[in-house]
Amino acid sequence: MNLTVTMIAQAITFFVFIFFCKKFVWPPLVKAIESRQKEIADGLAAAERGKQELQQAAKRTEEIMLEARQRATELLTQADKRAAEIVEEAKTVAKNEGERLIAGAKAEINQEVLSAKETLRAQVATLAVAGAEKILRREVDAKTHADLLRAVQAEL
């Protein structure tokens, strides 16, 4: 075992291999590994983001549902109220209308009564005059007692 020029040859070979390794072997694979690591990290981050977004979306859905439910309840309440109002209004209108009709009917009846009275009065007067005429045919001069007759007629 003696150290010879072999050592120098081996050292040169060693440096050639170091250079080759450093230049051609190490960088491409490390680059590939690092880019894969980055890809995986990105993927995990994206998944995390997606999960968060899903959670947010679920939360928003919940909120929207709640709001819609509230709105529906509100609408129902309003509709109920409105219906009650309409019914109430209709009732009022109908009552008014009925009262009006009743009032009209009453007025008409009064009218009828009045006109019937008038007619009756006129007829009674005529009858009375006719009766009186028959009685007084001979003794009462229609012309002379016209004023009297008219006064009687008016009193009836």
Place this chain on the structure above:
Amino acid sequence: MAAEQELTSTQYIGHHLTNRTVSLADGPFWTLNIDTVLTAAMLGVIGFGFLWWVVRGATAGVPNKRQAFVELLFDFVDGQVKGIFHGDRSLVSPLALTVFVWVLLMNAMDFIPVDLAALFTEHVLHQHVWKPVPTSDVNTTFALALSVWGLMLFYNVKVKGIGGWTHELFCTPFGSNILLMPLNFLFNLVEYISKPLSHALRLYGNIYAGEIIFMLLWMWAATGLVGSLFGGVLALGWAIFHILIVGLQAYIFMMLTIVYMSMAHESH
């Protein structure tokens, strides 16, 4: 190797632990262990070629099994670096990966039974001697350890500056008292010398010793039926245990590399 009659155990072991050398110039220093260099380079090309092939088709989407395996390896290495080294990992992580993969593959050559490997090198490559495990050659481990050591010195100066590093050499670990400076320097000197020594020799020793134990078992296996049986069973046991050593030594070598680089980047 039927051609070799009357092989002694010393010859057998010596034969398998001898490097195929080429002399580049005069002097013992200029002998190149061509088997070490070529096997190591081939293993590196196979290992890093495989990684490159997988990485070229890498997708950021769903990875296939091949890519997942490589990503596991990268993640393991990068995780170790991340735990120790705080700063820009663009050099240290590839460095640690290179060390781990290469040392692991070189150590793993130990699993090939030496005589099987010799069959290939003898009859296909026509090489009589060929040591198949590059990390059982001290040149390889020292080449790696000293390269890391050099990088460590370089980054010490680069990160802390000459002044900062010199200050650290003289003022740590005992404090900046003028009387303590020689002691500090001595301490650091020992540390800087022992770092590459322990780094290189730990790996070398483990793999070399593992190989010798294999060879002893193979020798026993050559002594008849009972020897074959027991030698084979023990070699299987040793091989299974050796899986741990091969992986562990590659891991330790990588960890020390990371630690040394981390120490170079951290100022006290």
